[in-house]
Amino acid sequence: MSVAKNLPPPPGIYVPAVVFFDENEELDIPSIKAHVLRLAQGGVTGILVQGSNGEAQHLSHDERKETIRLTRATLDENGFQDVLVIAGTGGQSTKETKKLCVDAKEAGASHALVLTPGVWPTQMTKERILKFHRDVADASPIPTMIYNFPVVTAGLNLDSDVIAALGEHPNIVGTKLSCADVGKLHRLTSTLPASKFATFPGSSSVFLQGLVSGSAGIIAALPNVAPKVHRQLYRLWNEGNLVEAQNLQALLGHADWELQKLGSIAGIKAIVSKHFGYGNTNVRGPLTPQDLEAAAPSASSKLDELIVLEKFL
Template sequence: MKSVKEKLNGVISPIVTPFVDQEVGYKMLEENILKMNKTKLKGYMPLGSNGEFKSLTDEEAIKVVEVVIKNRSKDKTLIVGAGRESAKATIEFIKKINDVGEIDFASVLTPNYFPSKMNDEALIKFYTTVADNSPVPIMIYNIPKSANGVMISPKAISELSLHENIVGIKDSSKEDIANYVNAVPADSNFYVLSGSITKFLDGLKKGSIGGVLSMANYLPDLCCEIQELYNQGNYIEAEKLSSRLCKLNSKISGAGGVVAVKTAMNLLGYKGMEPRIPLLPLKDKEIEEIKMALQEEGFIE
């Protein structure tokens, strides 16, 4: 049986939810998973930001999880987004997705509807309550830009990392990732993952063990190669590849978010399809700019 570290050590793809005429394209999701099974990815994370989880009904979300469970290779780690605004609702949703089939971890976004009240005390109470009652280990999802500015502090992480059912954090904040790594006691079974390609290599240098990277939806093996090169001690090549992908990312996800990620997927043989309203499709000019960026890097002709 794999350890927590073995399950999280690598690149996780935050799976997108394809929509066609505003309905979930479950068959297209299945095709994406089957194709990604052949890559070096460590695993998948459906129902995150890239999965537009806030735009799904609970019924749709559960069916998305069913499709991923049914089609993923057994060696791929599965983290499922499960954050809700209350501890009670979060616990209930984790139990629902756990009833669908085997998942490894539940990713729990910081609650953020009452941002001024989300201090260390409140967040520690929230995550402790969820972890005490969750049937699967949980990971903390720290993304202030999408969570009303709420950011969990390294000080709170130092306490939460001691809980046996809290195993990691996906950090998509602007905080120095070293502050989270250094907050974790040496004997803790708790690990830090980078939440973007821009923090990925820096995170590895500072002690993180992997990343949940939107770019892994359309260039999965190259994202994995950064970590491979770093682990081999080939730091110059790792820096070169990281710089190349970060530059490309600034023209795709950095410029257009989830919708741009879906566009890049569509251009590179995956089924990103369209976003769900209120997100709008890119304009023709914006699609052309992404196409040109991929052409410049030799990814499409």
């Protein structure tokens, strides 16, 4: 799907897709393609390649570019040209991040999602954070978005003032708030026009709460497991059916919490490979695979309920 220059991605469901590896920790191309296709068939608006769930920091630059290209090609070959590909382009230097944005454009991404460098957190003053994101946006051939995820940036947590200031840049068109701060989200949606800046929560546990506060949808890990259920909640919200949407949100909130306790990335791969007929549990070290059979039986009761609903829809 082509997006006009400097426009945010359209509202909807976006999923930071996991990337599958074989037993030698090399890219498992058939499983990656199968996953992309199931997500598209599940009704997602776009796929984020190399979000944190995509193990971006575990990939070489060539692998990062290849997974973007493979995702775009898989969508196009199967009639999903309208599904966007967003690329995570976070690097630990401004120069590297600029290069990753160029690579993303060449491989078929429409937008870049940029993490704040976190190796030197005490050096990352407000002024340096603003300069980093503006310098990257100035150089990027595709619109950029601010990725706020304190867990993977040494605790750096951009406040709404910083993100709003960055949102004034003509090539910065949105944010993913994996801090799951709905107050911050609402301050941004009530400050920056949705036509210029898309604000997404980064957790299914606050999907409906984000919509109530003016979000553009969601970019979250749980749609790796259940894209159709997320699409169903989004439909209920758009139809004004708040009671049913609240009930579905309760399921998503519980299931998302159970997924976190299973280890998120490794947990997603284990669930997908067990329940959807493709993929495997391989991750790149230092991560380790998740054994669902060894998990407590009660640890996935809501996830099991979610999977049953996903297969029904």
